[in-house]
Amino acid sequence: MSSCFNGGAGWPEPVVRVQAVSDSCGATIPERYVKAPSERPSSLGGGGGLNNIPVVDMSMPDGEETARAVAAACREWGFFQAVNHGVWRGFFQQPMEVKQRYGNSPATYEGVNFYPRCPQPELTLGVASHSDPGGMTMLLVDDHVRGLQVKNAGHWITVDPVLDAFIVNIGDQIQVLSNAVYKSVEHRVTVSAAEERLSLAFFYNPRSDLPLAPMPELVAPPARPALYPPMTFDEYREHIRRRGLSGKAQLQSQQMATAICGAPPAATASSSSSSSASSLAR
Numbered sequence: 710m711s712s713c714f715n716g717g718a719g720w721p722e723p724v725v726r727v728q729a730v731s732d733s734c735g736a737t738i739p740e741r742y743v744k745a746p747s748e749r750p751s752s753l754g755g756g757g758g759l760n761n762i763p764v765v766d767m768s769m770p771d772g773e774e775t776a777r778a779v780a781a782a783c784r785e786w787g788f789f790q791a792v793n794h795g796v797w798r799g800f801f802q803q804p805m806e807v808k809q810r811y812g813n814s815p816a817t818y819e820g821v822n823f824y825p826r827c828p829q830p831e832l833t834l835g836v837a838s839h840s841d842p843g844g845m846t847m848l849l850v851d852d853h854v855r856g857l858q859v860k861n862a863g864h865w866i867t868v869d870p871v872l873d874a875f876i877v878n879i880g881d882q883i884q885v886l887s888n889a890v891y892k893s894v895e896h897r898v899t900v901s902a903a904e905e906r907l908s909l910a911f912f913y914n915p916r917s918d919l920p921l922a923p924m925p926e927l928v929a930p931p932a933r934p935a936l937y938p939p940m941t942f943d944e945y946r947e948h949i950r951r952r953g954l955s956g957k958a959q960l961q962s963q964q965m966a967t968a969i970c971g972a973p974p975a976a977t978a979s980s981s982s983s984s985s986a987s988s989l990a991r
């Protein structure tokens with residue numbers, strides 16, 4: 710039975726991916742993929758009237774207005790959909806050596822997520838709740854299959870993908886750099902009995918050997934103390950990796966917080982119970 714699954718604690722994410730549920734699995738999914746009731750897709754649904762993350766038009770003539778919209782989205786949601794971004798046009802106009810440099814950059818990591826149809830989507834998740842550990846993620850998703858859910862004010866909001874948009878989200882390292890002004894927000898992926906889904910993720914990560922800490926201009930004690938100690942991305946990933954290899958990756962949540970800082974954060978801005986930079990809060 711378990712041979713229909715190859716989902717494991719996939720690196721680089723401290724998440725469990727259920728991405729190889731083949732149709733041959735029959736009508737039920739293996740026990741180990743059945744989530745606790747509180748983690749199932751139906752939990753915490755139906756946010757107060759909100760039904761999508763912000764959409765930001767990157768082609769607005771007033772660059773300041775665009776910057777304000779992006780900043781507000783990063784503060785309030787940690788997520789936005791960028792439309793009219795011109796990324797491909799700009800990219801393909803670059804000289805070949807620039808394009809190659811992008812492609813070979815160690816700072817980018819590309820991941821393809823495939824979510825097959827699942828016979829019992831209400832019991833499991835394609836990707837368990839997590840925040841992205843790196844700097845920033847850009848996602849390209851199938852615009853007619855939903856699945857990505859973002860936590861906002863304690864509710865799971867299902868993202869309604871806009872055609873040709875990039876879904877952009879803040880990772881833990883930008884939360885650290887911004888001293889938690891910008892949020893690395895929990896998200897997860899549901900699966901469907903009717904449709905398979907594909908997404909392409911580009912992870913933009915910082916250099917892994919330089920200590921990252923809140924930017925000095927965003928630290929002003931006592932009102933705004935530095936919320937995170939300096940830590941390299943390598944060190945940060947090591948904490949996550951060690952936790953993952955303990956075979957409890959699916960129980961990441963509070964345990965991850967404990968693994969990183971010794972105790973669950975007493976009071977963080979979000980109601981997050983998952984791995985995130987908030988777990989580094991002093």
Ligand SMILES: O=C(O)CCC(=O)C(=O)O
Pocket residue numbers: 722820822836841848850856857896897898907908910
């Ligand atoms: O497939 C998606 O929409 C999101 C995947 C994701 O969260 C990730 O790869 O980190």
Ligand SMILES: [Fe+2]
Pocket residue numbers: 839840841846896
């Ligand atoms: Fe993610």
